[in-house]
Amino acid sequence: MLYICKVEKKQIILSAALKILVKKGVHNTPMSAIGKAAETGMGTIYNYFPNKDALINEIYTDIKKQEKLLFENFEADKPIKTQFENYFTIAVDFFINNPNYFLFMEQLQASPIITERSKEEGRKSITPIFELLSVGKEQRIIKEMDTEEILMFIGGAILSYLRWYFNQTKKNETSLKNQVIMVWDAIKE
Amino acid sequence: MLYICKVEKKQIILSAALKILVKKGVHNTPMSAIGKAAETGMGTIYNYFPNKDALINEIYTDIKKQEKLLFENFEADKPIKTQFENYFTIAVDFFINNPNYFLFMEQLQASPIITERSKEEGRKSITPIFELLSVGKEQRIIKEMDTEEILMFIGGAILSYLRWYFNQTKKNETSLKNQVIMVWDAIKE
DNA sequence: CATTTTGGAATGAACATTCATTCCATTAAC
DNA sequence: GTTAATGGAATGAATGTTCATTCCAAAATG
Numbered sequence: 001m002l003y004i005c006k007v008e009k010k011q012i013i014l015s016a017a018l019k020i021l022v023k024k025g026v027h028n029t030p031m032s033a034i035g036k037a038a039e040t041g042m043g044t045i046y047n048y049f050p051n052k053d054a055l056i057n058e059i060y061t062d063i064k065k066q067e068k069l070l071f072e073n074f075e076a077d078k079p080i081k082t083q084f085e086n087y088f089t090i091a092v093d094f095f096i097n098n099p100n101y102f103l104f105m106e107q108l109q110a111s112p113i114i115t116e117r118s119k120e121e122g123r124k125s126i127t128p129i130f131e132l133l134s135v136g137k138e139q140r141i142i143k144e145m146d147t148e149e150i151l152m153f154i155g156g157a158i159l160s161y162l163r164w165y166f167n168q169t170k171k172n173e174t175s176l177k178n179q180v181i182m183v184w185d186a187i188k189e
Numbered sequence: 190m191l192y193i194c195k196v197e198k199k200q201i202i203l204s205a206a207l208k209i210l211v212k213k214g215v216h217n218t219p220m221s222a223i224g225k226a227a228e229t230g231m232g233t234i235y236n237y238f239p240n241k242d243a244l245i246n247e248i249y250t251d252i253k254k255q256e257k258l259l260f261e262n263f264e265a266d267k268p269i270k271t272q273f274e275n276y277f278t279i280a281v282d283f284f285i286n287n288p289n290y291f292l293f294m295e296q297l298q299a300s301p302i303i304t305e306r307s308k309e310e311g312r313k314s315i316t317p318i319f320e321l322l323s324v325g326k327e328q329r330i331i332k333e334m335d336t337e338e339i340l341m342f343i344g345g346a347i348l349s350y351l352r353w354y355f356n357q358t359k360k361n362e363t364s365l366k367n368q369v370i371m372v373w374d375a376i377k378e
Numbered sequence: 379c380a381t382t383t384t385g386g387a388a389t390g391a392a393c394a395t396t397c398a399t400t401c402c403a404t405t406a407a408c
Numbered sequence: 409g410t411t412a413a414t415g416g417a418a419t420g421a422a423t424g425t426t427c428a429t430t431c432c433a434a435a436a437t438g
Contacts, residue, residue, distance in 0.1 A: 160345020186375035230385030
């Protein structure tokens with residue numbers, strides 16, 4: 001086997017693992033299968049990750065990291081409604097463009113392992129939307145409700161849309177627009 | 190040890206299993222643990238269920254059956270908005286009163302097994318809400334959108350609310366009302 | 379006492395992890 | 409420039425563990 005620099009090899013394993021874990025299910029994928037997918041021996045994987053759980057955890061945190069990056073330079077100078085539409089669309093597009101990220105996260109959700117993972121994660125990634133809602137409430141554009149509650153609502157809409165999207169055979173442009181309309185009507189004053 | 194009529198014994202196993210499966214995670218609960226929880230031997234369980242999967246499946250279908258019953262005699266003579274509020278509240282209350290049902294369903298979702306389960310299930314349980322939306326659209330009370338899309342939206346709102354609710358320490362009455370307001374504003378014309 | 383039901387030890391398959399060995403690129407020695 | 413040594417990456421067979429499932433002796437039932 002050819003030698004590959006450490007960082008690159010790790011990435012190869014991570015991305016091959018993501019692919020097969022999503023396809024076969026996290027709990028039904030033996031390490032041997034991951035090895036095969038990454039075209040490497042099982043032992044090699046253990047040179048990079050102490051155990052299966054750590055590997056899965058690293059996939060998880062990698063995705064979380066990318067999620068955060070999404071809103072790094074979010075334009076906060078547009079009208080509130082525009083900002084909201086942008087936020088919603090960016091979030092949805094991220095997962096539509098990375099179906100495996102979505103499917104992987106769906107699998108981890110509700111698993112006992114995830115509980116510990118999610119605790120440490122703060123509200124960092126959603127700072128822009130948090131901001132957006134605060135300002136919107138001040139200007140009486142957004143309903144006067146607990147921000148957490150509104151956030152959860154938006155999150156639910158994103159999640160259900162994505163689930164629906166990935167079960168759909170004929171992908172439909174208008175449906176996303178409809179979603180945005182509904183969520184906006186829900187949160188606007 | 191003591192003899193118990195078949196039907197009852199089966200229920201004991203089912204409910205003990207539900208409890209421990211939710212607590213430990215479906216994939217981390219050996220049959221021996223289910224036996225212990227049900228205060229019976231493993232062999233006994235196999236007298237009632239051909240295998241672990243069948244047991245899990247039966248818990249699943251039992252919950253689905255109860256879900257359907259919820260809307261058995263849904264009052265379709267009230268105003269659309271009232272009907273919607275009732276529907277939403279009934280659905281949410283069902284799971285709030287049966288937390289384990291919710292947590293169990295959450296665990297099955299996204300697992301490869303569930304896929305086959307959910308396929309067979311039709312739109313039976315949601316007939317009343319389906320009706321409600323159709324009538325509402327005719328009367329121009331509800332947005333003119335694909336009913337499936339609106340349904341998915343409502344489902345997402347229910348799901349995210351419940352997830353949030355079960356993570357909350359201090360349960361709050363207003364939050365459900367706020368949810369209902371938001372979803373209604375989302376779907377009303 | 380014949381039949382049914384129970385409990386839990388025994389079995390074997392699936393799997394995560396380990397480790398002795400192989401293999402190579404790099405460096406040192408000449 | 410050629411050859412020999414070195415370190416560390418790669419490998420997958422071997423190991424030990426964790427289960428689902430089986431099986432049958434003992435207990436309960438009628």
